[in-house]
Every structure is written in structure tokens, then in C-alpha cells.
Amino acid sequence: MAEDAASSQSPALLAVEGVTKRFAGVTALSNVSLEVRPGEILGLLGENGAGKSTLLKILSGVMPPSSGRIVFDGVEFNPHNPQDAKRLGIVTIYQELSLIPTLTVAENIFIGRAPLGPLGLVSWRKMEEDSRAIIARVGLDLDPATPVSALSVAEQQLVEIARALSLKSRLIIMDEPTSALTETEVQKLMSIMDRLRKDGVAIMFVTHRLEEASAICDRMTVLRDGRLAGHLDREGGPIKLPKIIEKMVGRAASELYARPTQRDVAGDIRLSVRGLRTVRDPQAPHAIVLEGVDLDLKAGEILGVAGLVGSGRTELARAIFGADRIAAGTIALDGKPIAPETPADAIRLGIGLVPEDRKHQAIFAALGILTNFSIAALGRYSNAAGFMTERREREALASYRKTLSIRMASPEQPIEGLSGGNQQKVILARWLARDPKVLIVDEPTRGVDVGAKAEVHQILVQLAARGIAIMMISSELPEVLAVSDRIVTMRRGRITGEMPGIEATEEKLMELMALDQKQEAIP
Amino acid sequence: QDKLTILGSVPSLGFPFFVHMLNQIKAEAQAQGVNLTESDGQNSAPKQTADIEAALVQKVDAIVISPLDVNALAPAIEQAIQAGIPVVTIDRRVDGVEGILAHVGADNVKGGEAEAQAMVAAFPNGAKIFHLQGQPGAGPAIDRNKGVHNVLDPLKDKYQIIFEQTANFARAEALSVTEAGLAANGKPDAIICANDDMALGAVEACAARNFTDVKIYGFDALPEALVAVRDGKLAGTVEQFPGEQSRTAVQIAVAFAKDKTEPKEKLVLLTPIVIGKDNLDKAERLGETK
Amino acid sequence: MSSTTEQSQRGGINVARLLMSFGPLMFLAVLIVVFTVLKPSFIDPINIFNIMRQISITGLIALGMTFVILTAGIDLSVGSLLAFCGMVAAVVAKGGTANTLSLSTSGTQGYGWFAALLAAVVVGALAGGVQGFAITRLKVPPFVVTLGGLTVFRGLTLTISNGGPISGFDASMRWFGTGLIGPVPVPAIIFAAAAILCHIVLRYTRYGRAVYAVGGNAEAARLSGLRVDRILISVYVIVGFFAGLAAFVLSARLNSSEAVAGIGYELTVISAVVIGGTSLFGGIGSVGGTVVGAALIGVLQNGLQFNNVSSYTQSIVIGLILILAVAFDRWLKSRVRR
Amino acid sequence: MSSTTEQSQRGGINVARLLMSFGPLMFLAVLIVVFTVLKPSFIDPINIFNIMRQISITGLIALGMTFVILTAGIDLSVGSLLAFCGMVAAVVAKGGTANTLSLSTSGTQGYGWFAALLAAVVVGALAGGVQGFAITRLKVPPFVVTLGGLTVFRGLTLTISNGGPISGFDASMRWFGTGLIGPVPVPAIIFAAAAILCHIVLRYTRYGRAVYAVGGNAEAARLSGLRVDRILISVYVIVGFFAGLAAFVLSARLNSSEAVAGIGYELTVISAVVIGGTSLFGGIGSVGGTVVGAALIGVLQNGLQFNNVSSYTQSIVIGLILILAVAFDRWLKSRVRR
């Protein structure tokens, strides 16, 4: 049991006692115990695949534990389904977003509890009015009648947070709620969490952004390989990062976000974009379109692209990649004008894209890791007759498995069984296998743990060293600062600023990202 | 042990006409003291072929079959004959296959002709006619349609088919098709239908519009149609004596299988007749109506 | 949701915009105009009521099917279930399986129309419930379960009736198929009332919204605390109920319950739903769309028959127009900003 | 991929484990044992070959349908397309539309079996291509396009042949339907060869990988550089090709091309695929599963017929067993996996 249990001031709201969870072949959790008290924020930390989401799913009634006991509010708690948990006031924000894409924002917020008007019929007007207020709390301003499928990942995440906050709750479980958010939204969420804490609500919070965790958590529970690695307490000041990392990985922490040593940036311009504008999609009228983007990307350089949610970074990446239609502008690769109309064109020209929405745009959930890995490079792993040369394919995967330290059972394992971070590494391997000239990575470390994140950064740096031009879009400013040789900022479909990586600071970038927008006071 | 087994195969038990046929085969087989293997072609030539193939493996002693399609079933029947099994066909005659023991049938083309002639007789001065055809492409539909046209095409001036549509042998479709026809063309003098189900559907459509004097002709002489004829709702229905065909066929097949008795006639053709109010007693299934 | 629903959401109904935003509806309007020009008697009330009566049977089932398809399910058994329920209704109405054959209005030993109706819808709903149970508990895909249902119910129907029809119901029962209220046929009124009811349920009740949610993403719906299994079972109960209701109306209309009724209806019914804009992958669709889809098919068939077009040509024309109507809808959607 | 594939992936084939891991296969084995016990002549080679010949027609189409369903598509037009291609083959083989009815081996004016075969598969593939084009370019859902195709191709077939059959082919053509190689019927050999080929294509080629990927996640496939539209069109070409091949074999077997051939085949074919474990939502499935699915249906029908089970009861039993076979598979999987 926790060594600091004695220091508890108030009785625990939730106590997990010796919970174990086995899947076929994998023990995801082994004898884990922890406590959460009312009015505190408990950070749950650990590497990818440590078992965090599994634990949270057990608490929310999604799946039963193999053994162990859960006590909620002094009563033994055996939820059979999410509804059982919800009824007790346990509200969950899941890691894999659980919104219904075909329904509107308003309906998602009020799922199963739509406000009724006279005659007991659903009042759409009231539902939309109320949801407008609810999403405004997290700083989102869009028409609640928009279908969720038209939202960007970040917006979806905000909607999900807003929904959770609008429910009556005693315990809120948040599984990586901030992974797609930028600084501003994160700040807003933190202040809301703070207020909830004051109201006596307990919060369990999972994140791979340790600064965040350190700033807000009262206590932390760290998991390692499904086992309890220990508890950390905020003795006076915030919990220090090295202490967390040490608990997570089991050895002393090397420095995080070590800026790669200044490299010689090759001079040739690889990719050149001039006056790029995109077409407004009638299916998503509120989406940002590019309003004329000029950009140069040099061989061997890592260009960081920073911006707030909805600034058009993803649009830019997709436009270059041929995934969206271009209205005007030119793109040149190695000085030659190109006009990719489909991703296939772009790929053949040597451009790669790791998309931001892993679940919908990158992985083939039910297919094996091998297929997921080689799909963009089928030509490399097949002979002239069109037959796969499976041995070479397997060897290649095995080598990436080693260099990227991908944790997996076998190449045939469906990719959906991997933890999010490991899925991301497989997707990176997919593009590495193609050896592109230009690699665009959109939120490359979304949901990736610190250790792996550092590895991904190392990989990006190595790729750049080999002369690949890399454009990295990230909502995590420390990450942008850490790896970029040069940084541009975007806002409303335009580039608003540029500076060398060494000169950049978070403050400077924030200013450019927000430009004419007044920094809103935290409520 | 020594009891003979015969295969009785009909095109589709989805149609009451063939249910009756198989029931009669069954009754006669019982009367003759032989076992019967039943086969339902389920409106599919491959299925009926498969049933014959299964029967050959089991070495049945004779086959009595009403083929769904005379061309498509020919290979299977040929195969049976080559295996030395006597085959008697009912209702539809398979041309070009050597060695069929006998055929017992009433030609559908003749039936269609009889139906049209009955209508002509009822309207000596000419008539405006609706014609409801059977399922496009199906054997009986083609033959009956041919019979009707054989009679009416030469008399085009007096007997105009002003509305000719398929209702797929189905009552519900006949009802809506007739409704459409009535709305588009007004009341006809007669409606000729390729089976009784469609005729009964047409009866409902006319009744709904109070067109009770339209003469409606059916085909197959099902008990339900006989009642409608008796009540004056149908002007007539074509009787092809499926029961008699079936029983005769079984008798021929069993006689040959028992002691190689060659049938007296290789071709037993029953002349289809139109049953009207006045000759109801000629109908084979009058006994089934109460 | 299809645009029709979205329009009504905003309150005001702008006919032109409605037409412009939903391809099948526009096609329907064009077809009516064309057929009327070809033969003005096409829009005689008598013919319009004919069409309404004709689409009411498959239309009723299509309403239930809309619920099923909204959950990303499918029900192939509806045609057989219709025959089965119709046979049950006939047995109850006539007090036995004896085929009295009389087309007259006698039928004294039976239990009357109300018992027949009740039997049909209860049996339909139960049969649907059993299939829903197999889908949710045995985890067999809806396609397989209801394909099994398709052959099982047909076999049961043939067994009950020994292949033949059961005919001759009393006038009070027949009224539901052939009666009029004012000038309007009763089946059309039943269909319209059911459509309005279904629209309200799907659009304005929590249950209806839960159906959309389950179809949009079953896993997310479960995580959001919806009882996904119960909702899934319920939609098969609903389509079964409607198959029973349609069976009753059809038997009343034909004055006969046939073992061969409803063969191939599953495709007609599913087409009406899909042409009406409901996605086979669930979560998107509306009752309004289904009604338009059913009407489009009905008008096409009637109009071509009305002009005595050969049945071969009819097949070709109907197939092409259905594809074009939907293609046109996609084109409109990709062009027009919502 | 279904477990059959996963097993073979591991190299060694362990029959017991294979049986245990795939419900339908186990059901198939049990059925064969039961039918043999009931009537030992059931496993006479003649009967086994009969069954193989019987499943070869729908089986061939089911192979093509596996590709389609793997991409989350569907093709309802296969039955009509079969009739259409069969009619085209007949016209080519006989050199005209006249139904000479002669069952003799003459047929001098025709163009011979090879031209007939070529015509059937080319027309089938083209028809599939046109439908694929409508699906990808006009963005009409496969269900709607192929439902349109179902009625259009039937109408065209009836128009070509004016409703009647075209019969009487020469011996060289008939060999493809009725011939034997050693003791094995030619259709069975064609089916087996096609199945092996399809298995290899899906499992060991680039193209096969792409089909799975498109079905697994079309958007991710597009962003991975696959030409999604081309792959989608190609699977409809493949199923059309197989419909043409099946049509040729069927015509050769029946010595006749009928306008009413293949009615309702779409459901039989799709059942074989789905019972074989291929998901209607795409990305999951295998050719091996489809072969087992087709065999299960064929053995059931033949075995029940063999035991002289009444046709009505057959329907009921077949429906129930299909559901149980899949339910059992789900149960096995849920036990093994979790």
C-alpha cells in the first residue's frame, strides 16, 4: 500500500486495492493500489503501455478487473458498464476520443440527457443554447449544430472536456485530455481543474507532458510495466520533473528536451511554397483555409510550425501533400514546380506526411503491424510480379522495431492492441521505410511518453542529418523549441512570423501566434 | 427392403399449383406402395438439377418431374436416362432428349389459347383487354403469353390489348398493376391473367373501383379461383388437370420400374379447358372448395 | 442527418431550397411533372391515391428499417416475416388454418380484426426481438441473423399454411386495406400516421437520439453510458412490429394471406431507406428521406406502368433513375454550402 | 484476417487447431459426419463431386464478392449480371439470338466456346467496371449502384433474349459444365483453381494488401499513397469477371442460358462470404473462409435433400444452422482471444 497513506487528511473517495488486469498474453496491470481524495488532483503517470488507460477504463466500468477490489465512497464498487460509473458521479474523458462523429456538438454534449421541452420532446433550441455556453467555458466558439466529424482533433478534445465538465461529478478521470491542445487551451483547462478542486471534486489526470502534471497535480502515482512504481507528493512546491522521470523509467533522468547540438544546416532549398491558398470545403464551411502562405524548407533542416488550434497548420501540411485541393499558389520541390493532386502523387515525388489524427487517418486498426508498417512502401517490399517479398519486409520491420524500440508481441498483432505511443512509432516507421525527401510530421509525439518522445526527437534530428527536410507541426511549444532549427508561426491561415530556433522562446512564439488576438485573461 | 423409391420433383413449392402437384404425386405413390423422395426446385434450374443428381447417387428407381425449364433441365434428365433410370415428365415437355419414358402434360401454349378463346367467345363483338403476364423469362409465362397472342394477334382490329404488363405471378403486384391500368385507361372489358393469383388480385382492384362487370380470366384452376368463378367474380380459369397428370405419370413410372411395363402411350396430352360457372363440375379440385 | 431534417430544424420550410438540397426529392418532383405531361390523368386523385396505397406496405416496413439501418444494422427477414405475420393474422381472423377459400364476408368463427392485428404485430415484434437477441447476445452479425430469419420465417409460413393462401376476411378487417376516410385510402393514412410518429420519435425523443448515437459509433455510445444492446434489440422489435402491421394491411387489402407474400421485399425496402439518404454505415438518415425514397420508387413503377412501358424497359429505366437520383444528390451536396 | 489465414501464416497446419478456431469449418465437419452416419452413401465420391459441382457456380462469384466486401463494398447485381453474361455467351456461342433448341452437337454458325467464354468474362468485367466507376466518380454508395445494376442487367438480359432461353451448345462448350478430368467435375476444378489464385492474390501480393488496407481504413489508405478509387473499381471488375466465368460454366452445365438465371444469387453469394468470416465493414476476411462458407451452404442443402427432408423444414433448418455456425465461431473467438 502507499507509503504516504498515513498522511491522508480526509478519507479517500476512491481506493484501488490490488487490481490486476490480464489480456490474452499480456498482463497490463499487476497488483496496483492507489487512492484519490476529494478535492485533489492525482496525476497518473507512466510510459506508453504502462497500463494507465487500462486502469482508468476499469474505474469507468468499460472493462472488469481480473482481480482486486475497488472502493468508492466507502462502498465496494463493481461497475458493469460505463453507466454504473456515471451514476455514481464518475465522469471520464477517454484517450481515444469517444464522441459520435455523425452527431452535432450539442448532441454529443447532451448524449442520453437531452433537455426536454413541453410534451416531453427534445428541445433542440435549448440544447444548442446550453451547449454554446458549455463549450464557451473551455474557450471554444463554434456553432453547436456543427457535426463533430467536421471538427479538428483539438476541437473534438475540447468538446469532450466540455461535456465532462458539464456533468455532475465527484470524480473526473482525464486520460490525456491535453494531447492535442496548445498552451492557451491547456491554461484554460488548468484553471478549470483548479476551480473544480476547490469545489471538492477529485480528479485523476493522465498526461505525457510532465510540466503540466508538475504544475497542477497535488500528488502523483507512477506506473511502470503495469506495476506500481510509487507515489509522489507535492511537499510544498511542485513535484520536480527529474523525480517523476526517475520513477517512470526506473533510472536517473537524463535531461529532457535536450536541444540537439547545433548542426550544419544544409543550404539548398528543398521545398518552396508561394502564395498557397486552399479551397473552402462545402462540407466544413467553418474550416480555416490558407490565405496565401509563403514558405521555404531547406534540405537537412527541421522547420517547426507553431500556432494555436485552428491556425491552419494541418491545412498547410495537407495542401502540400495533395490531400486537399489547392485554389492558388505554387509548390516547388528542388526548384521544379510540382502540383500533387493526390497523396499518391506527393509520395511519389518524395513527400511524406504523418497525420495528426492517428486513429482516423493513419492506422488500419484491425490489420497487423506488418501491413500497417509497409503500406506506404509496398513497392519496396514486392517484386516485379507484384508479390510481396515478406522476408525483406519483416526484416525491415524488425530493424525499426529495434531502432524505435517499438513494444509489440508479433508482426501479425493487430495494431489496435498497441499503446498509443507504440502505434505512433509504427506510423513513423512507415514513412522512414520510404526514405522521403520531405517529411511532414503533424503532432508527431501526440500521446507519446517522455522517453519515446526523446527518441522521436532523436530520430527527427538524425533524419535531418541525412539531408531530409522536415516540417514539424506541434502544439507543444517546448517540443518545437527543442528540435527546430527554424520556427514559423501561423495564425488564421497565414504565416505570422519566423525566427531561428536558438533565438526563439515560448513568449516570443506566443506573441506571434496570437498576434492581433488579445490574450484572454484566465477565468 | 424391396420397396421402390421414386423422385418427385416440382419447380417451386412457393406456388400452390405445384404444391397440389406434389401432393398428388405423394398420394399416388402411397397408393402404389412406393417411397417418394420429394424435390422442390425453388425456382432455380441449378437447384432442381442438383436434386436430380442427389437422387441418382441414391439410385432411385424412377423420376417423375415437372421441369422448371425444359432446356435447362435437359442435361440432368439426360444424365438420369444414361444412368438407366426411367424418367416421366409432367406438364412441360422436354424436346430433344432421347429415351424419356413418357410425357404427361397439358401444353401451356394451348392453355393460353383456350383462355383467349374463352374471352373471344364472351365478347363476339370485340373487346378492350388488359393482359397480366407472368414472371418475365419464366417458362410458363412465356408459353401462356404465346398462347394468348396466338389467338388475339390475328384479331387485332376487334380485340385490342390496351394494357399489357407483368405482375410476376403475384397477387399483390397484380393488384397494384391493375390499379394503375384502370387509372390510366379506364375500365376494360376483360382482363386476361397468366395465373389465378394475379386474376384474384385484379378482382380486388376492379372491386375497389366498382367495376364488377369486367370479365377476368385466370389460369390453373386453384380452389380459390373456382370459388371466385362460382361467385361470379372470375369469368373463368384454365384447367390443366395437374392432379391427373401427376397421378398418371406416377402410374407409368412405377409400372415400368416394377416390371418394365412399357406405357401404352409415350405422350399423354390432356386438353386444357376453361372452367366457367357452367362447367364447374369439370374442375379437378372442386372437392377442395367448401 | 439528411438535409430534409436539417431544414425542418431551422423552422421555416423553403420549398425551393428543400428541393434543391435533396436530390431524390427533386427527382421525384421532376418525375411527377414528366409523367403528368405524358398523360395528364397521372395526377388524378385516383391515381395519386393508388400510388399512396401501393407504397404504404413497403413504406411501413421501410420506416422500421430506417431505425435498423440507422444503427448500422440490416434486416433481410422482413419479406418472410411479413408473410409469416400475415399468415398468423389470417389464422386468427379465420379461427384456424382451414382454408375456407370463401372470398365472401362471412368468417364467423374467427376472432375478429382486432385480435388479428394484435397477433400480427405482436408476433412481428417478438420475431424481431429474437433476432435482436441473437445479434446482441450471440454476437452474430445482423446480416447473418436476418438472412437466417429470411429462410426460417418462410419455412414456418409454408408449414403453417401448407403452401397455400388463407383467404376471405370479414368486412371490418378488409376496411384496413380497402377502406377510405374521406377520399383517402386507409393504408395511406396508416402509413402517414406511422411516418409522422417515427419522425417525432427519431428526432425529438431521447430514445431516437440514442439510436443515432449507437449507429454513429457504438463504442463511443457505450462509453457515453447508453445501453447499446437494449437499443439494438429495440430497433429489430420495431421493424418486426412494422412488418406485422404491414402484413395485416396487405392481407386486408388482398383479402388473402399468401405464403409467397413479400418475396424480395427486403431489397425494395432497403432501397427506399438508402435512396432516402440513410447511410448503411449508420448514424445518418431521416424518416423524411425514407418516405421520399419509397415515394420515388412507387411513382416510378406506377408511372411506367401507367404509360404501358414494356416490363423489360421498365427494369432498365428504374435501375438507372435510382442511381441517377442518388448521384444527383451527392453532386448537390458537394456543391451547395449547407 | 480470419483465423484460417492466421493459422496458415504460422506455417504448420494443425488440423485440430484449425477446426477449433473457425466455427463454420467445425460445423462443416460435424455436418459431414452427421449426414454420413444418417446415410453412408452421402460420402460417395459421386455425391461429394456433385456437391462440389453445385457450389462451384455461386462459389466462383463468392470469390469475387470477397474482394468487394473486403473493401466494405457490396455487389447486389451479381445474379442479374450472371444472367446477362450467360446470354451474351449464348449469343456468341450460337451466333445469334435464335433459340434453336437443338441439343445436338451441331451449332455450326457460332463462334465456338472460346469466344463465348471471352465474351462472358469481358462483358462481366466491363459491367463491373462501369459500376465501379459510378461508385467512385459519382459517389453513389455501392448498395445503390449495384441495386440499380440488378434491375438494369435483368432488363437488358430479357431484352436481348426477348424473355426466352437460348439453348443447345456444342460439346466442346458443354464440357466446361459437364465434363470430368479424371473423376473430378470440370466446374469443381475451375472453382478450386480460382480459389487458390484468389487466395494467393489476396495474401501474397501488393494488390491484395492494398485491398485490405482500403477496406480497413479508406482515408488512411489514401494518405498512405494508395490509389483508392482504382482499387475500388478493380474489385468490381473482379467480381464482374467471376460472374461472367460462372455464367459460362452454368450455361455449359445446363446447356442453356436463361433470362431468369441467378435470381436471388446475391444473397447466397454474400452469405457464403459473410459466413466465411469476412466483415461487411471491410478489412477483415479471407478466401479460405469464403470457400468454407460456400461449402457449408452446399453441404447443408445437399445433405437435407439427400435425407428427403421436406422442403419447408429444409428452409427452417438451413436458416438456423447458418446462424448457429456463426454464433459458434464468435463464441470460439471470444474464448480464445480474451
Ligand SMILES: Nc1ncnc2c1ncn2[C@@H]1O[C@H](COP(=O)(O)OP(=O)(O)OP(=O)(O)O)[C@@H](O)[C@H]1O
Ligand atoms: N484490449 C487489449 N487487448 C490486449 N492488450 C491490451 C488491450 N488494451 C491494452 N492492452 C495492453 O495493455 C498494456 C497497457 O496498455 P494501456 O493502454 O493501459 O497503456 P497506457 O499506459 O495508457 O499507454 P499510453 O500512454 O500509450 O496511452 C499495453 O501493453 C497494451 O498493449
Ligand SMILES: Nc1ncnc2c1ncn2[C@@H]1O[C@H](COP(=O)(O)OP(=O)(O)OP(=O)(O)O)[C@@H](O)[C@H]1O
Ligand atoms: N476534416 C476537417 N473537416 C472540417 N473542418 C476541419 C477539418 N479539419 C480541420 N478543420 C477545421 O479547420 C480549422 C483549421 O484546422 P487545422 O487542423 O488546419 O488547424 P491547425 O492549426 O492544425 O490546428 P489544430 O490541428 O491544432 O486544430 C479548424 O477550425 C477546424 O475546425
Ligand SMILES: [Mg+2]
Ligand atoms: Mg493510454
Ligand SMILES: [Mg+2]
Ligand atoms: Mg493540426
